[in-house]
Amino acid sequence: MMTHLKKLCALDGVSGCEEPVRRYILAALKASPAEITAEVDPLGNIIARVKGRQTAAQTVLFAAHMDEVGLIVTNITEEGYLRFAPVGGLEARVIYGRRVLINGRPGVIGGKAVHLCSKEEKTEMPSLDKLLIDMGVESREAAEKIAVPGDRAVFDSAYTKLENGLIKARALDDRAGCALLLGMIEEVPAYDMVLAFTVQEEIGARGAKAVAFTVRPDIAVAIDATTAADTAGVPTEKQVCRVFGGPVVSFMDRSTLYDRPLYERIRGIAEEIGVKSQTKTTIAGGNDASSLQRAAGGARV
Numbered sequence: 001m002m003t004h005l006k007k008l009c010a011l012d013g014v015s016g017c018e019e020p021v022r023r024y025i026l027a028a029l030k031a032s033p034a035e036i037t038a039e040v041d042p043l044g045n046i047i048a049r050v051k052g053r054q055t056a057a058q059t060v061l062f063a064a065h066m067d068e069v070g071l072i073v074t075n076i077t078e079e080g081y082l083r084f085a086p087v088g089g090l091e092a093r094v095i096y097g098r099r100v101l102i103n104g105r106p107g108v109i110g111g112k113a114v115h116l117c118s119k120e121e122k123t124e125m126p127s128l129d130k131l132l133i134d135m136g137v138e139s140r141e142a143a144e145k146i147a148v149p150g151d152r153a154v155f156d157s158a159y160t161k162l163e164n165g166l167i168k169a170r171a172l173d174d175r176a177g178c179a180l181l182l183g184m185i186e187e188v189p190a191y192d193m194v195l196a197f198t199v200q201e202e203i204g205a206r207g208a209k210a211v212a213f214t215v216r217p218d219i220a221v222a223i224d225a226t227t228a229a230d231t232a233g234v235p236t237e238k239q240v241c242r243v244f245g246g247p248v249v250s251f252m253d254r255s256t257l258y259d260r261p262l263y264e265r266i267r268g269i270a271e272e273i274g275v276k277s278q279t280k281t282t283i284a285g286g287n288d289a290s291s292l293q294r295a296a297g298g299a300r301v
Contacts, residue, residue: 002179004028005159005167006159006169008171008178009169009170009171010159011171011175012154013066013067013154014069014071014072014087014088014153015068015069015199015200015201015203016067016200016203018066018067018199019044021067021197022040022066025046025178025182026038026040029046029182032050032185033186033188034050034185034187034188034189036048036049036050036051036185037049041210041211042210043207043210044207045197045198045207045208045211046195046196046197047211047214047215048195048196049192050185050189050193050194050195052191053189053190053191054190055192056192056193058218059217059218059219060193060218060220061193061194061195061215061220062181062193062195062220062221063195063196063197063198063208063211063220063221063222063223064174064178064180064198064222064223064224065174065197065207065287065288066174066175066198066199067088067199067201067203067207068154068202069086069087069202070087070088070152070153071084071086071087071090071095071100071133072084072087072151072152072153073133073147073149073150073153076143076144076147076148076149077132077140079139079140080135080137080138080139080140080142081133081134081135081143082102082107082135082147082153083129083132083133084133084153085128087152087202088202088203091128092127092128092131093125095128095155096109096110096125096126096131097110098155099157100153100155101154101155101156102152102153103146105135105146106135106156107133107135108133109131109133109134110132111130111131111132112126133153135147154171155170156170158170166243172225173224173225174224176225180223181197196215198288201224201288205286205290205291206291207288208288208290208291208292208295209291209295211291211292212291212292212295212296216296216297216299218300219299219300220289220292220293220299220301221301222289222292224287226241226285227285228241228242228243229241237281240281240282240284241279241280245276246275246276247270247275248278249266249267249270250263250279251279251280252283253280253283253284253286253287254283254286255287255290256287256289256293258289259301261300262301
């Protein structure tokens with residue numbers, strides 16, 4: 001599973017351009033010893049129906065999204081700088097000065113030099129529309145040989161192992177979920193299940209809605225990454241969850257109120273088998289569960 005994760009994090013897959021990730025996952029599905037029928041729907045979602053050792057009484061769906069946040073080129077200046085818009089939730093203070101890759105070519109996100117800023121500008125982070133991508137070229141014509149409007153940029157952040165088994169990488173949200181689903185089919189599962197690798201989660205959980213209409217699950221589990229905020233200077237009550245605290249099981253976020261009996265059952269089973277688990281202490285964020293819960297005839301999530 002960790003081998004899958006490292007390879008998946010190296011693939012470009014900004015929302016709407018998930019093809020490299022999709023190719024990798026389809027190949028991994030074929031390598032499974034389980035009997036799997038996989039299809040790609042018109043949006044680009046992968047829906048994999050996995051035959052287990054026993055027939056399940058209900059249709060259970062596990063979903064993880066293939067896409068990652070990134071940037072989309074909107075315009076090119078006469079000087080060869082790239083204007084862009086965010087794809088997914090990004091803030092200027094997070095991406096200022098970051099390295100990016102566009103069509104495999106490096107660039108840097110920047111703005112006005114600090115020594116040229118006014119006193120007011122020095123105390124405020126510039127808005128996203130004031131930032132540019134510098135590819136190191138000198139003209140629009142040179143820049144157009146590298147990228148055109150509509151091309152995506154990904155963050156240039158290598159997969160790196162830290163201490164205590166921690167990992168730093170781009171797109172852990174949600175290649176971690178994709179790797180986990182692939183880990184579930186390293187052997188034939190006990191029961192039939194459906195795995196969905198969805199598209200366009202970062203821009204409104206769009207792919208999952210189509211999946212829900214196709215699969216019409218009784219129960220759906222959205223596997224995703226979340227923020228911890230257990231860093232220096234953050235009050236305990238603001239720490240959403242904690243690294244090393246175990247998997248996070250939500251009871252509510254900004255887009256979903258989760259099925260209470262399922263929530264209690266999952267937390268209870270974890271306790272019975274000695275696996276640490278935790279919940280999010282702040283109502284924030286959202287994921288594919290919002291679409292899986294409300295589409296078609298609805299599902300327990």
